[in-house]
Amino acid sequence: MSKKPYLLLLPVIFLSLIFIVGILYGLIQSFGIIPSLGMKVPTLKYYQELFTRPELLSSIGMSLYIAFVSSILATILGVLICSLLVLTGKGKGKVMHLVKIPIAIPHIVVAMFVMLIFAQSGLLARVLFNLGLLESPNAFPTLLYSQNGIGIILAYLWKEIPFVIFFVITIMANINTSLGEAAENLGASRWRAFIDITLPLSMPSIKNAFLIIFAYNFGAYELPYLLGATAPRAIPVQAYIEYIHPDLLHRPYAMALNGIMFLVSFIIVLIYHRTVQRNPN
Amino acid sequence: MVLKLVGISVAIKGKSILEEINLEVKEGEFISLLGPSGCGKSTLLKTIAGLLTQQSGDVLMGQKNVNDLPANERGAVIVFQDLRLFPNMTIAENVAFPLKLKGVPKAERLAKAKELLERVQLAGYEKRKTSEMSGGQLQRVALARAMAANPRILLLDEPFSSLDESLRQDMRRLVLDLHKEFGMTTVLVTHDQEEALMMSDKVAVMMEGRLIQYDTPQVIYDQPASVAVADFFGGGNYISGKVQGNTFYSNQVSFPLDKPDGDYLALFRPSTLGLVPKKRGYHITEMNYLGGMWDLKVEGQGRVFSVRKVGEHPYKIGDETGLEFDISRAIIFNKSQ
Numbered sequence: 001m002s003k004k005p006y007l008l009l010l011p012v013i014f015l016s017l018i019f020i021v022g023i024l025y026g027l028i029q030s031f032g033i034i035p036s037l038g039m040k041v042p043t044l045k046y047y048q049e050l051f052t053r054p055e056l057l058s059s060i061g062m063s064l065y066i067a068f069v070s071s072i073l074a075t076i077l078g079v080l081i082c083s084l085l086v087l088t089g090k091g092k093g094k095v096m097h098l099v100k101i102p103i104a105i106p107h108i109v110v111a112m113f114v115m116l117i118f119a120q121s122g123l124l125a126r127v128l129f130n131l132g133l134l135e136s137p138n139a140f141p142t143l144l145y146s147q148n149g150i151g152i153i154l155a156y157l158w159k160e161i162p163f164v165i166f167f168v169i170t171i172m173a174n175i176n177t178s179l180g181e182a183a184e185n186l187g188a189s190r191w192r193a194f195i196d197i198t199l200p201l202s203m204p205s206i207k208n209a210f211l212i213i214f215a216y217n218f219g220a221y222e223l224p225y226l227l228g229a230t231a232p233r234a235i236p237v238q239a240y241i242e243y244i245h246p247d248l249l250h251r252p253y254a255m256a257l258n259g260i261m262f263l264v265s266f267i268i269v270l271i272y273h274r275t276v277q278r279n280p281n
Numbered sequence: 282m283v284l285k286l287v288g289i290s291v292a293i294k295g296k297s298i299l300e301e302i303n304l305e306v307k308e309g310e311f312i313s314l315l316g317p318s319g320c321g322k323s324t325l326l327k328t329i330a331g332l333l334t335q336q337s338g339d340v341l342m343g344q345k346n347v348n349d350l351p352a353n354e355r356g357a358v359i360v361f362q363d364l365r366l367f368p369n370m371t372i373a374e375n376v377a378f379p380l381k382l383k384g385v386p387k388a389e390r391l392a393k394a395k396e397l398l399e400r401v402q403l404a405g406y407e408k409r410k411t412s413e414m415s416g417g418q419l420q421r422v423a424l425a426r427a428m429a430a431n432p433r434i435l436l437l438d439e440p441f442s443s444l445d446e447s448l449r450q451d452m453r454r455l456v457l458d459l460h461k462e463f464g465m466t467t468v469l470v471t472h473d474q475e476e477a478l479m480m481s482d483k484v485a486v487m488m489e490g491r492l493i494q495y496d497t498p499q500v501i502y503d504q505p506a507s508v509a510v511a512d513f514f515g516g517g518n519y520i521s522g523k524v525q526g527n528t529f530y531s532n533q534v535s536f537p538l539d540k541p542d543g544d545y546l547a548l549f550r551p552s553t554l555g556l557v558p559k560k561r562g563y564h565i566t567e568m569n570y571l572g573g574m575w576d577l578k579v580e581g582q583g584r585v586f587s588v589r590k591v592g593e594h595p596y597k598i599g600d601e602t603g604l605e606f607d608i609s610r611a612i613i614f615n616k617s618q
Contacts (some may be wrong), residue, residue: 183378
């Protein structure tokens with residue numbers, strides 16, 4: 001047999017190796033094994049502490065909260081807009097060019113927009129004040145750097161509603177023009193055909209859009225870092241702080257936090273594969 | 282239900298697809314829309330069903346103008362070429378779907394679905410998924426689902442084209458039986474001329490967005506309105522000639538013809554030519570077996586003729602022969618028109 005197939009697999013093997021070695025290396029450190037620092041005995045101590053140290057525990061809570069609320073809202077709003085575009089037959093024109101813009105803009109730029117507009121001294125506060133709707137600019141609610149995470153969520157929504165639309169619209173439009181049309185032909189109103197046929201059949205792709213943005217929002221660093229509160233911090237921010245801690249013995253905390261993020265992402269990948277397998281179309 | 286189309290024109294994205302289509306289908310009639318791919322026949326079907334809106338013209342059902350009636354209220358149900366069964370439902374739920382829309386209680390509509398599935402010879406398949414059925418079975422499910430909508434007009438969009446020959450015969454039989462049993466008005470879209478001739482009360486031949494001829498199968502075949510229509514039904518041997526003094530003259534054959542003087546084209550289908558063994562002037566150059574009959578190519582006087590011979594024959598390639606024309610079955614086209 002020729003050796004060519006294996007040769008062609010080399011790039012994939014190489015990429016997978018980097019990924020697997022990186023994860024294993026981090027996981028090993030999270031169990032307290034860093035021989036160069038004289039740490040050689042495996043321990044679950046760091047994980048146990050994560051779940052007992054209140055600020056780390058609240059980090060996990062914060063990350064889950066931000067990821068969950070922003071992904072759910074982005075998915076609902078995205079699907080709503082998507083549905084309107086499909087039902088009015090505008091899913092293929094200039095609107096789609098408009099939708100692609102936010103997807104291409106970096107998160108850090110979005111963070112800046114959000115700061116300029118939603119800060120207490122920001123554009124919105126001043127406009128409302130000048131319109132006489134606020135007694136003073138400071139009466140504007142705290143959206144940024146606060147525990148409610150609204151600034152972060154707003155930034156994610158701006159990025160991810162278009163992503164959900166982009167991800168779902170092609171499939172939804174295709175289903176609606178073939179099976180939705182068939183349902184109409186059999187006596188369903190346009191609306192009923194959409195609710196009974198198109199929406200349920202679009203569900204796998206909607207679920208996957210949700211999982212992708214959830215995994216991203218859970219693990220992403222820049223928005224919580226730029227727009228989040230000082231406490232509690234999101235896991236990636238906390239992990240970074242533990243990582244750059246002057247005391248190198250803190251490193252296993254960073255790795256244990258990474259371990260938790262890895263676990264959550266891994267579960268999401270599993271769910272993703274199950275939805276894809278069950279609906280090969 | 283009588284279906285009447287008056288001056289229907291349809292354009293999609295600025296491109297004209299249908300031009301000035303006039304068509305009347307009587308109550309309980311079975312007609313075919315026949316034409317090559319891309320001639321607009323499926324577009325016409327969707328326009329009748331209300332899934333496309335015409336730029337001009339009227340769709341009438343039972344004397345009532347239905348231009349403003351949305352698709353879901355027209356009662357003209359399409360069996361789509363790609364079937365469009367709902368993959369998130371069982372077979373029985375698919376068939377029961379139109380009844381669910383009408384608010385029929387669950388037990389009742391599933392019983393009705395069972396009945397319809399039995400009618401299309403699919404008893405016992407109620408709980409299956411669409412992915413667990415063969416193409417021929419799915420075709421019958423689609424038919425049963427359309428019947429469940431109780432259509433006043435049934436529209437079939439190339440429903441047999443994906444089936445193999447024996448299944449196709451069964452399906453044609455089933456469709457004709459259902460058509461009679463339910464007394465619907467039925468429009469079949471097809472590009473298969475044999476299918477159209479075999480199944481329909483009338484055939485509408487469409488080309489490039491226009492309705493060229495609409496008549497009974499016999500008239501369409503024996504008196505095609507144009508060379509293009511004749512060609513669509515297999516064409517044959519065209520002979521150019523002249524009519525002078527009520528006689529058709531050409532190099533190969535001359536015969537009395539009651540037409541005004543001018544240039545004409547006479548079409549002799551392969552079945553209207555015969556070989557005359559004792560005569561000379563032509564010889565056989567090619568023989569193709571068609572199953573139960575032969576197509577013989579006969580060369581002479583500078584051209585080739587196609588002759589159909591039913592059953593076995595004594596000829597072989599190279600044989601000299603004469604040619605006879607059944608002038609009573611000649612199809613005449615006026616060249617100047």
